[in-house]
Amino acid sequence: MYDVLVIGTGMAGCIAALEARRLGAKVAVASRSWGATALSSGALDIAYTPALSRAHQMPRTLAEHVLDIIAHRRRHPYAVLGVERTIANVEKGFAALAKALAPSELNPRPLDFEAENVSLPSSLGALLPAASALAPHVGLDLVAPVKGTIGVLQLPGLWSFDARRVTAGVRHDAAALGVEATGLEVVPVSYDAAVSAPVLARRLDDLANVDVLARALAGKGKGFVALLAPPVLGLDRHAWVRQRLSVALGAPLVETLAHTPSVPGMRLQRALDRAVRAAGIDGVGDVAAVAIASGKVTGVTTVDQLEINAGAFVLATGRFVAGGVGWGERPKESLFDLPIASEEGPLEADGPDAVLRETPMESHPLMTAGITVNSALAPMREGRVAHANLFAAGMVIGGFASRYVLCADGVAMATGVEAGRNAALAAGAAS
Amino acid sequence: MPADLDVLIIGGGSNGTGLCRDLAKRGARVLLCEKGDLARGATGGSSGMIHGGPRYLLNDVETTKHSCEDSGYIQRIVPHLLFRIPFLTPVEKKPGLGVLGPLLHDVYFGVYDRYAALKNGIPHARLTTAEMRAIEPGLAGDFAGGVTLDEWGIDCGRLCLLNAKDAIAHGATVMTYTEVVGLLQDQSGRVSGARLRSAGAAEVREVKARVVVNCGGPWAEKIAGLAGGGVRLRPGKGVHLIYEKRLTNFAVITSAVDGRQVFVLPYQNETWIGTTDDDYYGDLDDVHATQDEVRYLKEAITRILPGIAQQRLIGARVGVRNTIFGWGKNEDELSRRYDIVDHTRLGAPGLFSLLGGKLASFRVQAAETADAVCGALGIPGRCETHLHKLPGGDSMPDEAELARAYGVDRLAVRRLIHRHGSLAPRVLDVGRETPTGFSVVCAGEPTLECEVRHAVRHELVVRLGDLMTRCRIGVGACQGVDCGLRAAQIFAEERGLDPEDEREALMDLLSRRWRAARPVLTGLQLAEAELLMTQYTGLWQLPALVPHA
Numbered sequence: 001m002y003d004v005l006v007i008g009t010g011m012a013g014c015i016a017a018l019e020a021r022r023l024g025a026k027v028a029v030a031s032r033s034w035g036a037t038a039l040s041s042g043a044l045d046i047a048y049t050p051a052l053s054r055a056h057q058m059p060r061t062l063a064e065h066v067l068d069i070i071a072h073r074r075r076h077p078y079a080v081l082g083v084e085r086t087i088a089n090v091e092k093g094f095a096a097l098a099k100a101l102a103p104s105e106l107n108p109r110p111l112d113f114e115a116e117n118v119s120l121p122s123s124l125g126a127l128l129p130a131a132s133a134l135a136p137h138v139g140l141d142l143v144a145p146v147k148g149t150i151g152v153l154q155l156p157g158l159w160s161f162d163a164r165r166v167t168a169g170v171r172h173d174a175a176a177l178g179v180e181a182t183g184l185e186v187v188p189v190s191y192d193a194a195v196s197a198p199v200l201a202r203r204l205d206d207l208a209n210v211d212v213l214a215r216a217l218a219g220k221g222k223g224f225v226a227l228l229a230p231p232v233l234g235l236d237r238h239a240w241v242r243q244r245l246s247v248a249l250g251a252p253l254v255e256t257l258a259h260t261p262s263v264p265g266m267r268l269q270r271a272l273d274r275a276v277r278a279a280g281i282d283g284v285g286d287v288a289a290v291a292i293a294s295g296k297v298t299g300v301t302t303v304d305q306l307e308i309n310a311g312a313f314v315l316a317t318g319r320f321v322a323g324g325v326g327w328g329e330r331p332k333e334s335l336f337d338l339p340i341a342s343e344e345g346p347l348e349a350d351g352p353d354a355v356l357r358e359t360p361m362e363s364h365p366l367m368t369a370g371i372t373v374n375s376a377l378a379p380m381r382e383g384r385v386a387h388a389n390l391f392a393a394g395m396v397i398g399g400f401a402s403r404y405v406l407c408a409d410g411v412a413m414a415t416g417v418e419a420g421r422n423a424a425l426a427a428g429a430a431s
Numbered sequence: 432m433p434a435d436l437d438v439l440i441i442g443g444g445s446n447g448t449g450l451c452r453d454l455a456k457r458g459a460r461v462l463l464c465e466k467g468d469l470a471r472g473a474t475g476g477s478s479g480m481i482h483g484g485p486r487y488l489l490n491d492v493e494t495t496k497h498s499c500e501d502s503g504y505i506q507r508i509v510p511h512l513l514f515r516i517p518f519l520t521p522v523e524k525k526p527g528l529g530v531l532g533p534l535l536h537d538v539y540f541g542v543y544d545r546y547a548a549l550k551n552g553i554p555h556a557r558l559t560t561a562e563m564r565a566i567e568p569g570l571a572g573d574f575a576g577g578v579t580l581d582e583w584g585i586d587c588g589r590l591c592l593l594n595a596k597d598a599i600a601h602g603a604t605v606m607t608y609t610e611v612v613g614l615l616q617d618q619s620g621r622v623s624g625a626r627l628r629s630a631g632a633a634e635v636r637e638v639k640a641r642v643v644v645n646c647g648g649p650w651a652e653k654i655a656g657l658a659g660g661g662v663r664l665r666p667g668k669g670v671h672l673i674y675e676k677r678l679t680n681f682a683v684i685t686s687a688v689d690g691r692q693v694f695v696l697p698y699q700n701e702t703w704i705g706t707t708d709d710d711y712y713g714d715l716d717d718v719h720a721t722q723d724e725v726r727y728l729k730e731a732i733t734r735i736l737p738g739i740a741q742q743r744l745i746g747a748r749v750g751v752r753n754t755i756f757g758w759g760k761n762e763d764e765l766s767r768r769y770d771i772v773d774h775t776r777l778g779a780p781g782l783f784s785l786l787g788g789k790l791a792s793f794r795v796q797a798a799e800t801a802d803a804v805c806g807a808l809g810i811p812g813r814c815e816t817h818l819h820k821l822p823g824g825d826s827m828p829d830e831a832e833l834a835r836a837y838g839v840d841r842l843a844v845r846r847l848i849h850r851h852g853s854l855a856p857r858v859l860d861v862g863r864e865t866p867t868g869f870s871v872v873c874a875g876e877p878t879l880e881c882e883v884r885h886a887v888r889h890e891l892v893v894r895l896g897d898l899m900t901r902c903r904i905g906v907g908a909c910q911g912v913d914c915g916l917r918a919a920q921i922f923a924e925e926r927g928l929d930p931e932d933e934r935e936a937l938m939d940l941l942s943r944r945w946r947a948a949r950p951v952l953t954g955l956q957l958a959e960a961e962l963l964m965t966q967y968t969g970l971w972q973l974p975a976l977v978p979h980a
Contacts, residue, residue: 036965039962039965124916125930156866156867157866157867157870159867159870159917159920160916160917162920165920165923165930165933168929168930169930172929172930172931192866194866194867194870259916259966260912260962260966319961320957320958320960320961321958321961321962321965323958326953326954326957326958327952327953327954327957328953328954350722351722351725351950351953352949352950352952352953352957353721353722353949353950356949356952359942359945360941360942360944360945360960360963360964360967361938361941361964361967361968364964366952366957367960367961367964401964402965403964403965403968404968
């Protein structure tokens with residue numbers, strides 16, 4: 001018997017579990033497999049509203065972006081929580097995350113609501129605004145003027161990182177932002193890397209392989225103020241690998257953000273998994289069914305036929321990628337069959353056409369679909385709290401899409417802290 | 432712009448490219464203009480079979496015979512593009528019919544067998560219910576037995592490409608993304624050329640030709656309208672649902688709720704379910720599948736193959752048939768016959784229209800049209816398109832040997848040979864130019880980097896999305912999350928594109944995919960779409976995070 005069972009172990013689920021644990025609850029986490037967190041880029045998105053930023057043509061602080069979101073998107077989790085709770089919870093969640101990631105040396109860039117987002121280069125050559133990022137990607141804000149030239153490492157065979165595309169893309173995006181980009185130059189490296197990014201990253205956890213790469217890099221950093229590398233430099237031993245290669249180069253080394261399959265996402269997920277274990281939280285496998293009695297969730301049955309009971313539950317199963325929300329014959333939440341709404345309102349079962357737009361890269365209402373929650377983050381059904389001891393966190397909550405405003409990590413932090421605390425309180429376990 | 436043309440052909444489907452090849456081989460100076468890419472309209476939306484169509488036996492015997500005959504020729508000139516599709520027709524038990532059900536089918540397909548020999552078909556076989564369930568275990572229902580028959584599938588995108596390539600080798604010019612916006616006519620009404628506009632351009636150019644042939648498929652009525660009209664079609668919209676992989680051993684024929692024939696078709700690495708057939712009055716340039724059509728097909732198929740409901744639906748192909756007008760018949764009873772119209776009698780000499788017809792008989796349709804055109808022009812010679820192979824059709828290289836020689840996986844080589852025939856080694860040679868030349872760009876297919884480079888260089892690729900019909904980039908389960916990015920990179924390298932143009936190129940591919948995926952965006956496809964949008968809008972800012980409100 002647990003006080004709190006958190007279903008889902010992405011960023012939101014892990015923060016909820018750690019928060020409930022911190023408050024003294026006996027906590028377990030249930031997980032099917034990795035979801036969107038493990039695919040994330042290495043940036044930590046708290047708040048960025050591109051449309052408004054462009055319209056205003058002026059720099060905006062992180063806090064202003066949060067206000068913009070709340071003012072324009074009434075179903076967004078930030079609007080549900082309100083501005084004060086959002087900022088307090090994000091700060092709390094961010095601190096919990098920083099603590100959880102410290103042993104894995106992923107320490108994120110400090111959060112500052114009074115500062116602007118930084119612009120970090122992605123593996124595809126775009127400059128992405130981000131509130132923070134994990135350690136390997138911090139150190140080069142390419143919009144801030146840097147004296148000197150930055151080298152971009154090209155490993156032959158690693159087609160997913162095209163240094164030509166990265167340099168040209170960064171130049172282009174910087175120009176679009178009205179900023180004179182720092183000098184960038186492709187630096188070819190003779191190291192046979194004809195494998196996928198995750199395989200290469202794991203390979204580089206091995207000293208012998210790092211030595212080969214270090215020899216290929218020796219002296220290549222001459223004349224550069226810093227070097228930009230593909231996000232593949234080690235999986236678990238990334239800090240050590242980066243340090244070693246940086247010494248060989250004779251210049252600082254920063255990784256770009258990653259597209260899928262994302263090594264930074266894998267590092268983050270592994271670090272979260274470790275932190276949850278280290279906090280004394282049990283893992284119980286994948287939930288197959290839930291048991292409900294007199295309006296309360298009483299327990300779950302796992303795919304291994306384990307029955308797990310708990311006083312309160314946190315639903316942090318993610319959205320489409322992780323499978324928390326789906327559309328078979330009709331749109332549905334996959335464990336409790338909770339109703340689904342987009343930011344425009346409840347979804348009809350007719351078919352996805354009505355909530356999709358004509359071209360792929362527009363803002364599709366369907367992509368904002370998820371469950372509806374009250375201000376305590378309790379999932380709602382037909383205008384009432386669905387289950388008295390169930391709370392939700394992360395992307396399973398609808399009303400936003402992580403990419404129309406950049407906020408997915410902030411939502412995970414704000415809702416994770418809130419749901420973890422409310423579950424611990426509901427279970428009578430908070431001390 | 433080529434001058435002194437004999438013939439201008441409008442339309443780059445199987446009719447237009449087939450005619451272009453035929454005329455070029457007879458020595459005519461030909462220009463083909465297609466407003467989009469090759470094989471996009473009726474050809475691109477077809478079931479991709481060169482069959483006689485046993486369903487036409489009841490009211491269209493000539494079509495069956497013609498198609499079977501020409502199918503035989505097509506198989507000979509381009510053997511590598513073909514693949515056998517064994518069909519199974521389960522016969523459902525009907526009250527009062529008893530053993531008569533299978534017997535009737537037996538007799539019916541017995542008639543079809545007489546034509547089947549023309550297309551190298553294996554005669555039909557009657558199966559007991561037990562035999563049928565043994566070869567197709569997913570079948571559900573109460574059956575009195577079943578009947579098999581044998582058909583051929585073809586990669587119609589590449590068929591059109593090879594027609595065009597062979598025509599070019601014989602002196603023709605082929606211009607895709609070039610629309611005919613007007614026809615040149617003198618005082619007497621004689622058609623003497625056309626006004627052309629390239630996609631995205633404002634400027635209109637004139638080209639003179641002694642004869643213009645309208646091979647516009649469903650657009651033929653509109654094109655004829657540029658010179659006073661006079662031809663009439665009854666366009667029929669046809670939808671196929673595409674599932675991610677091969678789900679059955681046989682193609683299975685059944686009927687839908689309204690009694691019309693519907694089939695499941697293992698096709699290349701996918702499964703197609705088709706087809707609807709409904710009169711279409713809408714915009715020919717903006718056709719998409721509706722929720723009703725998706726449900727109609729799903730319902731029909733899951734009734735006899737319930738397991739398909741759990742499978743991953745990745746898209747819906749839509750095409751509009753260029754069926755010749757007929758009054759008072761249901762859509763599926765209309766004849767698939769073809770008609771060659773000389774517009775002299777309609778007051779526009781110099782213009783011909785090729786209407787109707789089937790993919791399976793495109794070659795003979797083209798030959799007869801070429802006869803009419805050459806007659807009018809006084810060009811001697813006769814059709815030779817059935818005597819000479821299309822490029823790559825002369826021999827089949829040894830799969831194991833190529834795999835060894837180039838150090839490439841056998842499956843990739845097999846698919847490469849399917850698409851390129853004897854020219855496969857030439858494609859593989861491109862792989863030696865770059866360190867990653869033999870890497871797999873699209874895991875679902877699998878397509879190699881060298882094939883993408885080869886296509887961009889030599890296969891009339893103008894836009895990135897054209898690679899879908901050249902080497903199946905972006906058509907599979909990943910929807911372009913993986914392969915689109917890589918293909919865009921190769922495309923940009925080959926063309927020297929800057930990042931902005933590269934993003935635009937990728938948008939073209941993704942937008943084309945989106946048209947197919949949007950009506951069926953449920954289940955795992957939805958997860959894939961979320962991933963795709965996150966990756967491209969997020970990490971590549973395509974198209975720079977569109978403002979919301």
